[in-house]
Amino acid sequence: MKVNLLLTGNELMAGDTIDSNSVMMAEQLAPLGWRIHKKVTVGDDRALLRAEIDQLCDDADVLIINGGLGPTVDDLTAQVLAECSGQPLQEHPAAIAHLEDWCQRRGFAMNASNRKQAMLPAHCDIIANARGSAVGIMLQHRSCLVLATPGVPSELRQMLTDEILPLLRQRFDSDHIRTLRLGVFGLGESGIQEQFNRELADWPADIELGFRASMPVLEVKLTARGQDACKQIATWRQPVEALLGDHLLGELPLNLPALLVKELQRAKRRLCTAESCTGGLIAAQITSVAGASAVFPGGVVSYSNAMKQSLLGVDQGILERCGAVSEEVAVAMARGALRISGADMALAVTGIAGPDGGSDDKPVGTVWLAWGDAEQLRSLCLHLPFDRQGFQQWVAALGIDLLRRQLLGVDTLPGVVQRYRRS
Incomplete structure (x- = not known):
């Protein structure tokens, strides 16, 4: 399965908001063997959004759009998805019911701005949002499954866990994947790579070796896919740990x-x-x-x-x-x-x-x-x-x-x- 991401919002383009949502999505997709193929960030511009949605859908099985589902005039995702898919915008009964319940539980009346979040493409399905006022949107566009989600990180995290990942597992095959993340202190990336080249010259091509530099702990990551992923990682863990020696701190997360x-x-x-x-x-x-x-x-x-x-x-x-x-x-x-x-x-x-x-x-x-x-x-x-x-x-x-x-x-x-x- 090929997944693309589209992140929207002027605040992302201006640097006022740091994009942590794409990291969250990549981390939750990775254990299932799915990777982000392409990630694009655009501001609140209808023409740009429409062009990117069309292009990203042509090149993916799934497009996840994050942001632009709020109550204000610069929240354009629902409108642009309706234009792309040739559907009118109309008030979605399930979205209205969700909004009424959300407002009632907080003790205030729904206003026109809130109601805007229920104006969705006519033939879309909704993705439940247990935390926020805006439901997500699900529709098919150019043979691509499009999932639009709110930009609030806490809302996105719960929607991924409760709704989106179970949906993707139903519709797409999940690769067997095993990742081992080891924390190292006192060695650099290039030095470790040289040790691998010198001492583990027979490193298997089907185990991906990766590094992530951070301060103070460096991550050494081994990733295997397929039916034998766990066995492969178990086989190579010991020689890797022996190579790292007393610089090895243990399996991440740690500090x-x-x-x-x-x-x-x-x-x-x-x-x-x-x-x-x-x-x-x-x-x-x-x-x-x-x-x-x-x-x-x-x-x-x-x-x-x-x-x-x-x-x-x-x-x-x-x-x-x-x-x-x-x-x-x-x-x-x-x-x-x-x-x-x-x-x-x-x-x-x-x-x-x-x-x-x-x-x-x-x-x-x-x-x-x-x-x-x-x-x-x-x-x-x-x-x-x-x-x-x-x-x-x-x-x-x-x-x-x-x-x-x-x-x-x-x-x-x-x-x-x-x-x-x-x-």
Whole structure:
């Protein structure tokens, strides 16, 4: 089955609204083995809408139109579908009944603008909308099944689940499909691809390998289709996981802070943080995880030298001799955090987020991290050439991953460290 999408609305074209609906539809169609063949976005223009509907219907089995079913003059989908299919617009009895019920449940009278949403192509069927006032439209045009849906994401999601996907499964064959999504930290797309080329040269042509770069977790996706899809994925999962090694976080969805909290809970250890350049971002990410209070007594944001001294007990002589961004200060911050919190482990970071404040010896992007316990604190200096926000995000992710590795007994550092490490 070939599916096309048509997204409508001036707000999409102007950038006032971000298109999340096409992502939602693609995600819900994918497990059934159906992909979006083509996606087009147009503004509220009758001529453009009609031209695109005709063209997209000529090239698909199903066209899903999203948006333009509201009560205002710029909601044109029903009118244009009537023109394309050569039908008059008329008040649809089921749509009127839906509107009356929707208004009654909210305690107000139906007005003329509401009633516009019941003016549909004369011979169409409706798609029930359990959440909103506008029903969807279903009709056949040029041998293509056309499904028009409201643009409100919550309404679309329920219509997909309750109405549209069951309808498509009835009318079209669904391919067997199995997708494995693995989360990786510390390796880049090109590096992983080279490893595949080198170590898995016999990679089967019927398993699609894909990557999705994001910060901080990179997705490696394996997709197989057909009767043997599950067996194929099971066969190749082990060599892929072995190739990714200690950079593999697990099966998505997941996130680094949650993994760290899980490992702290397993090891029955408590963590404290001492942050300068990240301004509390690491603590915020950890405390976003439910149950973090059991393993995270707290952290200190010591942005100024005075706060490093008064809160963490960093010696003034070290600050004057080595500077705030130094191994000595990072280690002293970690030790101070351990002392005042009573925690078992600490993570301390101090760096230059920019855009100003760097020097020849310590350029913008320089950061020292110290992590471990009272018996052994490790330290590392990196140069992260990102903007301020990117720098802070990378420092937080790297620090969390270093702790995760230590808790797992992994001595090696993430591969990305080699790229950014300063001697």
